[in-house]
Amino acid sequence: MPPDATAMVQAKALVEVEDLARDFDVSKPWLFRVLQGERKRILKAVAGVSFDIPKGTTLSLVGESGCGKTTVARLVVGLYPPSRGRIRFDGVDMASLTSRAVAAPVRKRIQMIFQDPYASLNPRWRVRDIIAEPIRAFGLIRGRAAIEARVGELLSQVKLSPKDGEKYPHEFSGGQRQRISIARALSSTPEFLVCDEPTSALDVSVQAQILNLMKDLQRELGLTYLFISHNLAVVRHMSDRIGVMYLGRIVELAPGETLFARARHPYTRMLLDAIPDLEMTGRARTPVGGEVPSPIDPPPGCAFHPRCPLANARCKAEVPALRAVADAQVACHAVEEGRT
Amino acid sequence: MPLLEVKNLRVEFPTRRGTLVAVDDVSFHIDEGEVLGVVGESGAGKSITGVSIIRLIEPPGRIAGGQVLLNGRRIDNIPLEEMRRVRGKEIGAIFQDPLTTLNPLYTIGHQLVETMQTHLGIGDREARARAVRWLEDVGIPGAAQRIDAYPHQFSGGMRQRVVIALALCAEPRLVIADEPTTALDVSIQAQVIALLKRLCREHGTAIMLVTHDMGVIAETADRVAVMYAGRIAEIGPVREVVKHARHPYTDGLMGSIPSLTHKVERLTQIEGSMPRLTDIPRGCAFNPRCPKVFDRCRVDRPDLMKTDGPNLAACWLHAAPGRDEALGHAA
Ligand SMILES: Nc1ncnc2c1ncn2[C@@H]1O[C@H](COP(=O)(O)OP(=O)(O)OP(=O)(O)O)[C@@H](O)[C@H]1O
Numbered sequence: 171m172p173p174d175a176t177a178m179v180q181a182k183a184l185v186e187v188e189d190l191a192r193d194f195d196v197s198k199p200w201l202f203r204v205l206q207g208e209r210k211r212i213l214k215a216v217a218g219v220s221f222d223i224p225k226g227t228t229l230s231l232v233g234e235s236g237c238g239k240t241t242v243a244r245l246v247v248g249l250y251p252p253s254r255g256r257i258r259f260d261g262v263d264m265a266s267l268t269s270r271a272v273a274a275p276v277r278k279r280i281q282m283i284f285q286d287p288y289a290s291l292n293p294r295w296r297v298r299d300i301i302a303e304p305i306r307a308f309g310l311i312r313g314r315a316a317i318e319a320r321v322g323e324l325l326s327q328v329k330l331s332p333k334d335g336e337k338y339p340h341e342f343s344g345g346q347r348q349r350i351s352i353a354r355a356l357s358s359t360p361e362f363l364v365c366d367e368p369t370s371a372l373d374v375s376v377q378a379q380i381l382n383l384m385k386d387l388q389r390e391l392g393l394t395y396l397f398i399s400h401n402l403a404v405v406r407h408m409s410d411r412i413g414v415m416y417l418g419r420i421v422e423l424a425p426g427e428t429l430f431a432r433a434r435h436p437y438t439r440m441l442l443d444a445i446p447d448l449e450m451t452g453r454a455r456t457p458v459g460g461e462v463p464s465p466i467d468p469p470p471g472c473a474f475h476p477r478c479p480l481a482n483a484r485c486k487a488e489v490p491a492l493r494a495v496a497d498a499q500v501a502c503h504a505v506e507e508g509r510t
Numbered sequence: 511m512p513l514l515e516v517k518n519l520r521v522e523f524p525t526r527r528g529t530l531v532a533v534d535d536v537s538f539h540i541d542e543g544e545v546l547g548v549v550g551e552s553g554a555g556k557s558i559t560g561v562s563i564i565r566l567i568e569p570p571g572r573i574a575g576g577q578v579l580l581n582g583r584r585i586d587n588i589p590l591e592e593m594r595r596v597r598g599k600e601i602g603a604i605f606q607d608p609l610t611t612l613n614p615l616y617t618i619g620h621q622l623v624e625t626m627q628t629h630l631g632i633g634d635r636e637a638r639a640r641a642v643r644w645l646e647d648v649g650i651p652g653a654a655q656r657i658d659a660y661p662h663q664f665s666g667g668m669r670q671r672v673v674i675a676l677a678l679c680a681e682p683r684l685v686i687a688d689e690p691t692t693a694l695d696v697s698i699q700a701q702v703i704a705l706l707k708r709l710c711r712e713h714g715t716a717i718m719l720v721t722h723d724m725g726v727i728a729e730t731a732d733r734v735a736v737m738y739a740g741r742i743a744e745i746g747p748v749r750e751v752v753k754h755a756r757h758p759y760t761d762g763l764m765g766s767i768p769s770l771t772h773k774v775e776r777l778t779q780i781e782g783s784m785p786r787l788t789d790i791p792r793g794c795a796f797n798p799r800c801p802k803v804f805d806r807c808r809v810d811r812p813d814l815m816k817t818d819g820p821n822l823a824a825c826w827l828h829a830a831p832g833r834d835e836a837l838g839h840a841a
Pocket residue numbers: 340341342343344345346371372373523530532550551552553554555556557558559571606787
């Protein structure tokens with residue numbers, strides 16, 4: 171193993187995820203199924219992913235829409251029980267947190283910014299109460315005035331005005347609501363923050379402010395992030411390590427610099443080629459060819475084989491395992507066989 | 511004649527602390543087969559402009575002035591009943607919030623079929639076949655298998671694509687697309703953009719595309735309008751706006767984009783934040799943040815004016831008489 175890969179393993183991981191999987195039953199209702207003679211349909215949204223996030227670092231997940239990123243995020247913060255696998259937070263197995271009493275001290279160290287900023291804000295609450303909710307729930311600050319001051323500070327940090335605390339969510343634009351949910355997630359000063367497309371509704375100048383804020387907080391407070399975004403430039407800017415997902419699995423996991431300089435997995439390479447061209451050089455962007463397979467009947471072997479230019483007979487039969495290649499991990503037979 | 515013409519649109523919200531002007535004297539047009547990109551600061555009024563055109567602005571918000579013409583016919587003053595037909599049939603809307611468009615109680619297929627049957631008068635079988643095709647067109651894998659799924663069974667990006675299919679399936683002449691690709695990864699985004707461009711080319715559909723994604727704008731839009739604090743700050747051909755911005759705000763916006771080719775420790779940001787719409791500063795709304803501000807900016811409000819290129823910009827740097835002096839001042 172190269173020296174810095176060993177260093178990564180030795181650095182204390184705050185979050186350890188091992189062989190995590192989640193199935194959804196998407197069958198038609200039982201009676202209907204019996205009448206139509208249909209079998210049960212299971213959708214494997216996440217099919218066994220493993221990763222560690224060392225304290226104070228950022229791991230990002232990227233991949234096509236529907237590949238399972240949000241499901242991983244929801245599993246990691248405990249919003250869904252896993253179908254299989256294990257999540258450890260600071261050495262504590264999340265599955266052992268069965269009662270409120272043992273769960274609360276761990277839960278308050280973890281927060282999530284949801285992909286859908288509308289659904290996650292209670293429309294009947296004033297913004298200041300939404301933001302103060304984690305502070306009150308965990309009893310972090312006492313006294314009305316102190317809480318109000320903290321809420322005002324948070325609102326300013328996300329470039330809203332402390333006066334905006336008076337208003338209700340529907341009085342804000344899409345990007346403003348997204349910033350409210352960021353302020354709420356930051357209010358309990360969590361150590362681990364799961365961010366699912368946190369800046370997708372923001373214009374680039376506000377996005378830059380929020381990303382800079384997140385990096386500043388990481389530097390000052392040693393925050394750890396699991397970061398999900400489809401914007402590869404944003405991901406590159408934020409991440410120490412990047413995991414590329416395809417149909418419920420991680421197919422490549424590498425330090426950000428490595429991934430952008432030398433993507434190894436054929437899917438990662440396609441993904442990088444599909445980025446829109448802002449320089450307007452006239453370069454035609456190469457869309458990722460082929461059809462995205464359905465997660466209900468994933469192709470056998472490597473799920474990417476119907477779209478992969480390097481696929482051979484082995485790819486159609488055998489699921490490739492994630493193997494170390496220099497400072498990266500790649501799940502691809504062609505890479506393993508040196509056929510690239 | 512342009513397909514859509516918006517003239518001096520003004521939208522207000524009465525609030526406890528006085529009237530908030532969310533859209534202030536906004537004018538633009540979109541031709542048949544043309545894509546107008548709309549970008550700008552979060553909260554600048556992009557979505558409100560879009561919903562006002564189709565008159566779905568929620569009270570207490572109201573259109574306080576201006577006109578909206580579709581094919582030369584005013585639609586801002588027709589009865590609501592008639593407007594409902596125009597919406598859907600002639601104008602398709604993709605809202606920023608996909609959940610408000612999708613009904614959680616009905617399957618995806620049901621919602622598509624119903625929309626098409628309302629506006630196209632086609633039979634069940636035909637509608638269902640088309641629904642599957644639309645889902646395929648927006649890149650939902652296993653469309654035939656998943657057409658009977660409920661919205662909550664789809665991922666964020668999948669729901670967004672269903673909303674796109676819903677807006678397009680009645681074959682409208684004008685599509686108002688508010689952040690249609692925010693939740694989509696680059697490859698699906700490319701597919702959706704290709705679909706929109708095909709509609710423009712083959713059916714002459716006109717598109718108002720609101721997005722903060724400059725990559726998408728650069729690739730799709732013919733012209734771009736940049737909004738700031740309820741007004742258009744700059745408007746012009748896409749290449750000019752992206753490459754040779756004439757308004758200092760546009761300039762700052764372009765500079766804030768994270769790069770793929772080199773990593774920097776901190777992203778450039780425009781310092782400060784947009785003023786609250788209830789206390790917009792006197793003169794140019796951008797003046798407290800503008801690196802090129804000069805005296806006049808703090809007194810007079812600039813309207814869109816000619817620049818040395820094809821763009822129009824609302825900035826005193828381009829005012830004909832004082833112009834050289836102002837540019838010299840900045841340099
Ligand atoms: N119901 C409301 N009551 C009061 N103010 C509102 C209401 N809805 C919107 N606004 C205000 O109108 C302004 C324009 O909102 P709009 O949604 O058009 O912004 P936007 O440009 O689409 O921003 P974003 O990029 O964040 O989506 C915002 O500053 C917002 O605070």
